Amino acid sequence: MARTKINMVISLIKKEDTMKTKILTWNMVLASLLTMFLQSCQKNLLTLTDEDQNRSFMAVFRHQGNTGKSSDPLASQVVNTNDMYLVWNGIHGAAGYRLKMKVQSGSWDIPGDILWDTIVGPDVLKLTKIDLQYSTKHNFAIQTLSPMGEAYHSKWYGLGDGAHNDDRAEWEMGERIGIPDVVSVANVTETSMRVWFDLTVPPPNPTTPLNPSFQYEDGKFLIDEILVQPASVNRDLETKSIKLTDADRANGYVDVTGLTSNSLYVVNGLNGKVGRYWDRLYNTSMVRMRGQVGEPILIPHILDSENVWAQQNNVSRLDTILNNFLLDNTLAEGTIFMLEAGKKYYMGSNVVLAKGLTLRSNLPGTKPIVYMGLGYNETNTGSNALNFQLGRPAQAGEIGSITVGDVIFDDISFELPLAVNFFNQSLYPGKSINGNYFINQHSASMPFTCSRLETRNCNFQGMVRSWFRTQGSNRQVIENIIIDNCLFHDAGMYDTNGRGYPLITGAAVSVATNIFNNVVIKNNSFIGISWDQLVRENANLAWASSVVWNVTIENNTFLNAFSVSNGRFLIQHQNPPANSTYTVKKNLFISVKATGDNRDFYQSGMDFRTYRPGLSFDIADNYATSAKSANNAVTYYSSAEIFNNQPFSHASRGAGFNNGVLNAGGLEATKVTTGPTPIAPENLMVDPYPKGKKVGANWDTNAHLYNLNGLRYKNTPEVLNHPIYTEGIGDPRWR
Incomplete structure (x- = not known):
């Protein structure tokens, strides 16, 4: 009916010749359309349900x-x-x-x-x-x-x-302080565990006095029950409650049987004489039962037919399988998952790493691709960007720590093809810069210990903000972080200064936090990376005696890496614990740009502020390419070393402290050298130049991209006789 009325009015308009009549007719059209609009609104108002009109107003909390x-x-x-x-x-x-x-x-x-x-x-x-x-x-x-x-x-x-x-x-809720270590777990099998309890009251400690909720008599803590409850990931399992006898207390332990293999349990000792439940508990332990690791599991490439982006890119979804592994007590920690070599997979949600696993190619040397997100978000304002998440938040009843076994990634290319950074954002109109990571710890993660976090033979592209970030107030311990034979490129540039977070970001709040216990970064290449630093931990705490940092950075190539703006220290550990060690050897540093590219390089070395007893360095045999181009037309750097700010040899904030007495090879060995005859980067490599330039204040959209195949060494006498080649300096892949 509405369409008929409009057509009639338009027909009348065509028959009128005078301007006055046309204006009158247009007024009729507008009046007609306005009437229809008001009638439509009136109809919508009249169709409000009785519930909608008479629904109670919402109460809100005062905050x-x-x-x-x-x-x-x-x-x-x-x-x-x-x-x-x-x-x-x-x-x-x-x-x-x-x-x-x-x-x-x-x-x-x-x-x-x-x-x-x-x-x-x-x-x-x-x-x-x-x-x-x-x-x-x-x-x-x-x-x-x-x-x-x-x-x-x-x-x-x-x-x-x-x-x-x-x-x-x-x-x-606030923290419960002054908790004694009364309960511990040992002899964990597939179906049983031994729960020990040391009831001896420790001597007074003025720094951390005992919480008054813990009762004791005659120097012994009161305890009457051991409770072994299934954790949230397997909440349907049976709870085991053991009422303690005098004989049990005299023995100092009880054996708990009938548990389920591969499952996660929360173990508590309780004093029933205390009225409030959370004050009855002594220290809490979370324990995963043992299990038999079966044969490697191949994750077949199955096209996700429900996702348009997946169909366009021929990719198979991965995240649901890995997240289900966390909940599956038929699969043991340490299970190996394999991806089909050369095939593409994608993550549609964050993947929680709270149970050790290995993810690798089923054909060594041929990498599958894992997209860390696919397509754009619902509002079309940015690309979908997901992360792995090490550790997890506590569920109801989980107040202890968790232990995560080895987490290993091997022979995989992790990519975000639609990543938006400061350089390329003009190519993605309406899209915001990504704030993504490879691994980003949840801020509310429970205290955790991970035995090993390792990536080997992997490629990483598109992580704009950082590679690995820790956060939160709870204790974090990673016994080993190994990054071996990996390639990092087309990543960073979170803002105009390139900032984000470092490759490995520490944010210790607990004195027992230690993610730098044994960090090994070797045989890698960082090409044009602009993250904040390589490793950083600036906390200055009264570190627990168990906390020692050991960092090894060896045989890596840094090409225009961590150098977009000043202060991108390779190592920023301002206040390391006593007895920490730093080994930095055989790394190659390259600054290079083409004629007409006016970018500046701000390569920075170390930032140490506190030299506690036992701190030591082993820094030697680090090389840089020449300060000028082969034809002397382009200056790459003008400082004595390639580092223009706080080099390794710095006398008060580097390994040159006290004339290099803390370095195994003395002061001279801390210096980055070009060798007796400097070699220009363009003479060392086939094509080391960035694809784009900086002209004035403007960056080309591809100024952070490189021809990776062009980084191969040239087969010339100058290269083959240079110490960079003969002494095996830098990432071996380019030789």
Whole structure:
């Protein structure tokens, strides 16, 4: 009917000749269209449901997100360390209020994750929920109940996530300090474990006094139960509760049997005389049972027919398989997963690394490709960029630490083909710069220990912000980080200064945190990388005696790497623990640009501020290409060494401290040399130049890209007789 009316009016317009009549007719058209629009709106108003019109108003918690006040003494807040005081606005005519609670890592949609669900009367506008899990973020939600029935209840407030902070109510409980190490676990098999308990009360410690919730008599802690509960990843398993006898306490241990192989358990010792549950517990242990590692599992390449981007790129989805492995107690920690060589896979969500595994090619030497995201997000404002996540947040009941076995990636190319950085953003109009990583630890991750994080024979492209970042206040220990024979390129440039985070980013808050226990970076190439530093940890803590840093950087090639702006120290460990060691040998540093490229290089060496007893260096045989081009037309660097800022030989912030006394080879060995006859980078390599240039203040969109095949060494007498070649300096792949 509407279309017929419009056509009639348009027909009239065509028959009129005078301007006056045309104007009159156009007014009729506009009036007609306006009438139709108002009728449509009226129809929509009239079709509102009874529930929509009479739904109760939403109650909201009083906190900064709703009041804008950061220091409101009357706001909802954590009290008494692990009690939650909640206050909300009253709604006139409400029949009552319903409140729910979960921990941050839980889901509102999973009934088992809801830890508290209660209804209070209409006059109750505040309450205190007591005895919550220490050091854990909790989320709360509230709904106004209508006297007219369920259909008229308000919508929930508080169900929002990190992307919807206005509809989110989250608080973290305080830390429980002064916890004695009473309970420990040993003799773990596939189905049993021995739980030890040392009940001897330690002598007073003025630095960390014993928490008053721990009771003892005659110098012995009181304990009456050992509780072995399944962790959240296998929550349906049976809980084992053992009431302790006097004989058990005299023995100092109990054996727990009937457990399930490959499963994760939470082990606690309890004192039932304490009223509050979370104060009954001594130190908590999380234990994974042993299991038989089976044959390697091939993940077949199966085209994801439900994803248009997957069809266009002929890729198979990977993340669901790896995340399901975490929950699968039929597969042991250490399982080897293989990808089909030469095939493409992709991640559609973050992958949690909380159970040791190996991911490798099924044909050594032929790399499969794993896209760290595929296509663009729903709003078309950026590319989908996912990360691996080392460790995981605590679920309900999990307040201890977790142990992760070896995590190994071998012979894989990890890429983000649609990554947007500061240089290439003009090629992706409307798309924001990516803030992605290869591994990004969750900020609320439980304390964890990982035995080994290793990448070997891998390529990495498109990680704009960093490669590996740790964060959060809980303890993080990685016994070994090995990066061997890997290629890093087309990564970084998070902003105009290239900043982001370092290759390996430490952010220690706990004195027991140690991710640099044994870091080995060898046989790698970093081509045009602009991340903040290679390794960084700037915390200055009273490190635990167990914390020692050992860093080895050997046989790597750094071509225009970490040099876009000043202060990109290869090693920024300002305050290392006592007895730490640093080995930096046989690395090759190259600064190179073509004629007409006016980029500057800001290569920086070390940044040490504290020299604790036992700190030592072994720095030697590091080389650089020449300071000028072969024809002397282009100056690459003008400083005495290729480092223009705090070189390894720096007297107060490097290994040159106290005239090099801490370095195995003395001061002279700390210096980066060009050899007796410097060799220009273009004489060493076939084509080392960046593809694009910087002209004035403007960067070409491909100024960070390189012809990787052009980095091969030339087969000339100058190269073959140069120490860089004869002494095996730098990444061996280019020889």
